[in-house]
Amino acid sequence: MTDRQRQIWIDRAAVTAAWIAALVFFFPIFWMVLTSFKTEGQAIQVPPLLIFEPTLENYLEIQDRTNYFKFAMNSVITAFGGTLVALLIAIPSAYSMAFNTTHRTKDVLMWMLSTKMLPAVGVLMPIYFLAQKFDLFDTRTLLVVIYAMMNLPIVMLILFNYFREIPKEILEASRMDGTSTFNEIRQIVLPLAWGGIASTALLSIILCWNEAFWSIVLTTTDASTLTAFVASFQAPEGLFWAKVSAVSTLACAPIVVFGWMAQKQLVQGLTFGAVK
Amino acid sequence: MNPTLVRWLQAPSVVLLLIWMIVPLSMTLYFSTIRYNLLYPERTGFIGLDNYRFFATDPAFGPALINTLVLVGSVLAITIVLGLAVSILIDRPFRGRGIARVMLISPFFIMPTVSALVWKNMLMDPNNGLFAAFSNALGLEPVEWLAQYPLFSIILMVSWQWTPFAILIFMTSLQSQDQEQKEAATLDGAGFWSQFWNLTLPHLARPISIVLLIQMIFHLSIFAEIFVTTSGGPGVSSTNLTYLIYIQSQQAFDVGVASAGGVFAIILANIVALFLIRAVGKTLTV
Numbered sequence: 001m002t003d004r005q006r007q008i009w010i011d012r013a014a015v016t017a018a019w020i021a022a023l024v025f026f027f028p029i030f031w032m033v034l035t036s037f038k039t040e041g042q043a044i045q046v047p048p049l050l051i052f053e054p055t056l057e058n059y060l061e062i063q064d065r066t067n068y069f070k071f072a073m074n075s076v077i078t079a080f081g082g083t084l085v086a087l088l089i090a091i092p093s094a095y096s097m098a099f100n101t102t103h104r105t106k107d108v109l110m111w112m113l114s115t116k117m118l119p120a121v122g123v124l125m126p127i128y129f130l131a132q133k134f135d136l137f138d139t140r141t142l143l144v145v146i147y148a149m150m151n152l153p154i155v156m157l158i159l160f161n162y163f164r165e166i167p168k169e170i171l172e173a174s175r176m177d178g179t180s181t182f183n184e185i186r187q188i189v190l191p192l193a194w195g196g197i198a199s200t201a202l203l204s205i206i207l208c209w210n211e212a213f214w215s216i217v218l219t220t221t222d223a224s225t226l227t228a229f230v231a232s233f234q235a236p237e238g239l240f241w242a243k244v245s246a247v248s249t250l251a252c253a254p255i256v257v258f259g260w261m262a263q264k265q266l267v268q269g270l271t272f273g274a275v276k
Numbered sequence: 277m278n279p280t281l282v283r284w285l286q287a288p289s290v291v292l293l294l295i296w297m298i299v300p301l302s303m304t305l306y307f308s309t310i311r312y313n314l315l316y317p318e319r320t321g322f323i324g325l326d327n328y329r330f331f332a333t334d335p336a337f338g339p340a341l342i343n344t345l346v347l348v349g350s351v352l353a354i355t356i357v358l359g360l361a362v363s364i365l366i367d368r369p370f371r372g373r374g375i376a377r378v379m380l381i382s383p384f385f386i387m388p389t390v391s392a393l394v395w396k397n398m399l400m401d402p403n404n405g406l407f408a409a410f411s412n413a414l415g416l417e418p419v420e421w422l423a424q425y426p427l428f429s430i431i432l433m434v435s436w437q438w439t440p441f442a443i444l445i446f447m448t449s450l451q452s453q454d455q456e457q458k459e460a461a462t463l464d465g466a467g468f469w470s471q472f473w474n475l476t477l478p479h480l481a482r483p484i485s486i487v488l489l490i491q492m493i494f495h496l497s498i499f500a501e502i503f504v505t506t507s508g509g510p511g512v513s514s515t516n517l518t519y520l521i522y523i524q525s526q527q528a529f530d531v532g533v534a535s536a537g538g539v540f541a542i543i544l545a546n547i548v549a550l551f552l553i554r555a556v557g558k559t560l561t562v
Contacts, residue, residue, distance in 0.1 A: 011368070018365040018376055025440065026379035029386065031406065032394050044404040047413070089288050096285035108290065110557050115297045117549035119497045121518045122542035124525055125535045126303035149296040156289060181281060210387040212500035217522070227500070230389040234396075234504045241397055241404075248390040259385035260378055267448045270441070272556045274486045275449050 029252075036245035043242040058246035068247060071229040075251075077140050078215075078225055079208035082147025083155075083201050089148070090155045091197070095189055097156075098163035099171065109160060112153040113272055120213045131218060140223045143215060147208040154207075155200055158269050162196030163189065199265035202258050206266070209255050226251040304542070307535035314529035327536035334533075336512045336520055343427055344516040344544075347434070348495045352488060354435040359442025359487070364476065366443070367450045377447070384440035392504035395433045396422060426506045426514035433501050438494075442487050449483040450476070482555070489552035496545050517541055 035043050037054035062068045097105050127146070128137075136142040166189065174188055190197070212227040219228055230251060233244050259266065267275055308327050311319045331337060366377060383391065399406050400421040408418035421429045453476065461471050497518045502508055508515035508523065515523070521541060525534035 011370075014365050014368065015370045018362070018370070018373075021362045021365065022376040022379040025383055025436070028391070028394050028399060028436065029382055031398055032390075035398060046404055047409045048404075048406055089292060092285040093289035096282045100282045106557065108286075110553055112289070112293055113556065114549060114553055115293050117493055117545055117552070118297065118301070119518070119538075119541045119545045121497055121499070121521045122538040122545070123300035123304055124521065124538060125307050125531050126300035128525070129303065129307075129531070130300075149292065152289060152293060181285075206385065210385070212388045213497070216389075216500065216503060217526075227387050227389045230387065230393060231500065231504050233393060244393060244397070248393065252386050252390055255387070256382055256385045259381070263381070263444065264448070267445055270490065271445060271483070271486045272490075274556050275445055275483050 029256075032245050033249050035241055036249045038242050040240055040242045043245070058242045059250070062243070062246055062250070065243065066229075066247065068229075068250070071224055071226050072251070074140055074143075074223055075209055075225040075227075078143040078147055078223075079205045081140070081144035082151065082208045083204040085144060085148035086152045086155045086204055087197065087201060090152060090159055091190075092185065094156050094159035095163055095185055098160050098166075099168070109157055112156055116150075116153045124217065127214075127218070138219045138222050138224075142218060143223060143225070146214050146218075147211065150211070151204045151207055154269050154272065155204055157273050158200045158203070158265065159193070159196065161268070161273050162193045162200070166192050196265075199262050200269065202262040203265050203269040206255055206258055206262065301542075304535045304538050307531050308539050310532055312531040312535075314531065323532075327532040328539070331524070331533050331536045331540065334520075336515060339512045340515045340517050340520040343512075343514065344496065344518075346427060347431060347498065347516055348492055350431045351434045351438060351495055352491055354431070355439045355442045355491065356484060356487065358435075358439045359446055360480070360484075362439070363443050363446035363450055364472075366447060381440040381444045383437050384444065386437065388437065388500040389504050391437055392433060392501045395429070395436070396505045400429060422506050423510060426510065430498075430501055430505065430514055433505070434495065434498060438491060441491070445483050445487050446480060449480055453479050485555055486552075489548060489555060492548045493545060493552065496541070496548070517544070 034050075036058055037056070038049065038052060039055055039057065042049050042052050097108070131137040131142055170188060170192075171184060174184055179187070209225075210227065211225075212231065215225045215228040216231050219225070224232075230244075230248060233240075233247075309322055309324060311321050311323050311326075313319060362380060366373065366380065386394075397405065402408050402418045402420040402423075405418075407421065411418045419425070458471060458475060461475060466474070498516060499518050499522065502514055502516065502519045503522075506514040508519045512520075517537070518541065521534050521537035524530055524537055528534075
């Protein structure tokens with residue numbers, strides 16, 4: 001075999017291996033979606049069914065049987081609410097840090113990141129205590145506050161990186177024209193950093209949506225998000241895999257799509273800006 | 277901008293994060309030194325380090341600590357090795373690469389409670405699960421994954437969720453590798469392994485250390501997967517530190533002991549965090 005032939009075979013093997021890996025990793029998701037179109041009987045059939053007549057029954061009955069929309073609403077409100085609050089706090093701060101960088105700026109940002117290292121379980125008791133004290137237990141307000149603070153450091157860091165890419169000259173020119181700081185943010189910084197802010201928001205929404213410690217520990221019914229709702233199916237009260245699969249598929253679909261869209265920002269955000 | 281305005285713009289984020297850090301932290305420290313059990317509200321008072329002693333001598337503490345370390349260590353080893361292999365495979369162009377990439381990173385966006393349920397029921401269930409069907413087809417006895425190998429099962433689930441994270445980071449980082457350098461090496465007759473050791477691995481050194489540290493932070497507090505699948509059992513065989521503290525607070529109602537456990541978790545996480553912050557700090561150009 002010539003070197004060229006050998007190289008072709010190696011390439012083919014590598015591509016095959018890549019596809020096998022892709023199929024293996026995607027399989028559980030595929031299986032979940034597939035199961036959501038089965039009847040409950042088909043879902044637990046042995047040996048498992050691969051070909052069957054799909055039914056939409058599970059999706060149509062979700063709301064009748066499980067109050068799905070209440071939990072979905074809670075997820076939407078807490079994820080978007082927490083993200084919005086974090087952005088409102090972070091935009092002015094990150095903006096002023098990016099354009100008035102001092103020798104302390106880096107230390108401040110690193111300190112902010114370090115608050116993210118505090119394990120949730122380490123502050124479980126105080127948060128629990130405070131939640132009871134202020135009558136916030138099992139409320140969406142509480143989750144919004146926690147999610148906002150949880151994501152604030154990451155949001156700050158990514159926005160800081162984005163704002164720094166705005167050429168200083170543009171701002172200086174506008175200042176010569178006597179633009180106020182508020183207008184400067186609104187008319188120049190926001191439009192220029194819009195893409196960055198949107199993708200930062202996307203990352204924050206993903207992290208909030210999938211958060212599964214505080215939502216399980218701090219809610220019972222009223223404010224439960226989808227993560228907590230899905231967790232409630234853990235009790236072996238009977239087999240309803242098809243229905244659970246439908247719920248799970250609906251709960252995950254939007255975030256998986258968001259994730260595909262925000263890949264690049266995700267890398268930056270999840271590595272705290274260290275890999276771009 | 278004038279300095280006063282700068283301060284006012286930065287104040288909210290700094291002050292809020294300071295409160296978010298200091299208040300719960302000092303409360304945890306305070307609770308950990310007093311007698312505070314919701315079942316016995318009449319017992320109060322300062323007891324020094326007794327809660328710590330109680331937590332550390334709990335028969336579940338040793339196993340939980342070991343489980344935590346095994347869980348973190350195994351998941352790290354699996355995700356880094358697999359992540360490296362797959363990201364190198366996917367680095368070269370081929371038809372449908374975009375689709376393969378999307379398939380590979382998708383598990384990372386599935387919420388932890390959902391992936392735990394999918395694995396527990398549809399894959400690992402000894403009667404109706406897919407793995408059992410495979411065993412049956414091969415004429416083998418189906419394995420009761422969560423009862424026989426609880427910790428291993430959780431390691432599998434978590435690795436499934438986090439290998440995509442490693443792939444995503446390594447994939448992105450590989451794109452910035454100097455292609456000309458690689459071509460030159462190929463022309464010089466450097467084989468795959470020699471290129472891997474001398475070019476690719478050094479290029480990925482930083483991303484690898486970042487992935488290691490970030491995963492450690494997250495894996496030290498794995499909760500939902502255990503909560504949904506094994507509830508820490510059988511016995512304490514799949515209980516980690518986080519879950520043990522959760523049990524102390526939710527089932528024993530012992531705020532003092534749970535807080536002492538919380539301090540343990542904070543110390544453990546901070547040892548890791550110290551390294552992470554340093555690694556990140558090096559890359560932040562200010």
